[in-house]
Amino acid sequence: MHRSLAINSAAILIAPPLALGAPRLFGAPAKPNPNVLFIAIGDLDDWVGCLGGHPRARTPNLDRLARQGTPFANAHGNAPLCNPSRASLLTGLRPSTTGIYGLAPGIRAVASLEHWVTLPHYFAAHGYFTAGFGKVFHDGSGLED
Numbered sequence: 296m297h298r299s300l301a302i303n304s305a306a307i308l309i310a311p312p313l314a315l316g317a318p319r320l321f322g323a324p325a326k327p328n329p330n331v332l333f334i335a336i337g338d339l340d341d342w343v344g345c346l347g348g349h350p351r352a353r354t355p356n357l358d359r360l361a362r363q364g365t366p367f368a369n370a371h372g373n374a375p376l377c378n379p380s381r382a383s384l385l386t387g388l389r390p391s392t393t394g395i396y397g398l399a400p401g402i403r404a405v406a407s408l409e410h411w412v413t414l415p416h417y418f419a420a421h422g423y424f425t426a427g428f429g430k431v432f433h434d435g436s437g438l439e440d
Contacts, residue, residue, distance in 0.1 A: 328422065332364070333414075335384070335431075378433040385413040385432065401434020 334357075342349040345361035346368055373383040378398050379390040386408060390396055394405055402408050413432075415425040427437050 331418070331423070332360075334360075377430075381431070381433050382408075385415070386411050387414070398433070401436060402432060403436040404434060 336343075340349075341347045342352040343354045343361070344352070344358040345354075345366055348354070372380040374380045374390050374396065376397060378401070379393070379395045382388070382393050382395045382402050383390055385402065386393060388408075393402075393408060395402070402411070402413070412420070415427060415431070415437075419425045431437060
């Protein structure tokens with residue numbers, strides 16, 4: 296019997312805008328903002344080659360990308376479900392603070408989080424181009440807010 300690998304993925308692409316540079320302070324030369332590419336992949340565990348791998352998982356492109364950046368090899372989910380974990384990652388708050396423990400409610404359905412500045416919104420407010428692909432915000436709200 297063959298076992299298939301199901302990958303649920305979400306990614307936030309964050310990069311500095313081409314037209315905007317970092318502000319100049321006291322005549323110092325402008326220092327460009329660093330490029331940031333954030334990829335969150337659920338249900339993959341440490342099967343990616345750069346994290347120890349699994350004999351049946353082939354991840355050459357992610358491995359190559361990891362060699363060019365900073366992989367976070369000691370990351371942990373704050374909850375055993377995707378929605379509270381995503382809410383925690385995007386807001387910086389624990390599930391006990393957000394009140395999100397299950398697949399509902401979404402971030403924007405919680406009154407205290409309705410206008411909360413999430414990670415991609417923070418980057419956007421500081422001059423970065425941000426885009427989300429996949430199921431970044433569990434409830435369908437997202438970068439267009």
